[in-house]
Amino acid sequence: MTATIDLEAAQITLREERDRVVSQMVDLGADESGELTGAVDYGDAFADGGAATAERTEVLGLVETLKQRLDDIDAAVSKIAEGTYGTCEVCGKDIGHDRMEFLPTSTSCVDCKNKS
Numbered sequence: 001m002t003a004t005i006d007l008e009a010a011q012i013t014l015r016e017e018r019d020r021v022v023s024q025m026v027d028l029g030a031d032e033s034g035e036l037t038g039a040v041d042y043g044d045a046f047a048d049g050g051a052a053t054a055e056r057t058e059v060l061g062l063v064e065t066l067k068q069r070l071d072d073i074d075a076a077v078s079k080i081a082e083g084t085y086g087t088c089e090v091c092g093k094d095i096g097h098d099r100m101e102f103l104p105t106s107t108s109c110v111d112c113k114n115k116s
């Protein structure tokens with residue numbers, strides 16, 4: 001079974017996903033680089049020290065996760081440009097259409113992923 005990856009569709013998916021991630025980061029008060037801009041005022045609800053710190057730590061964790069996601073998306077976008085999109089970084093085989101469709105930022109095939 002050979003199914004070619006629809007690069008155009010992948011690019012659209014990745015762009016949409018990127019927009020979504022960036023807007024989530026903005027919602028959390030961070031910019032694209034993962035830096036907190038301080039634009040979000042957490043307000044009186046977090047006025048007491050402990051809660052504010054816990055909240056901030058949680059936000060930083062979320063931002064970090066989103067930033068990694070953004071990096072994955074950007075990496076996938078450059079792979080499309082380089083023509084290596086959908087190729088396993090570990091064994092060099094095709095990752096497979098289904099997996100790329102399911103997870104457009106995949107960089108390794110299921111076999112290699114399971115081994116790592």
Ligand SMILES: [Zn+2]
Nearest residue numbers: 088091109112
């Ligand atoms: Zn592989």
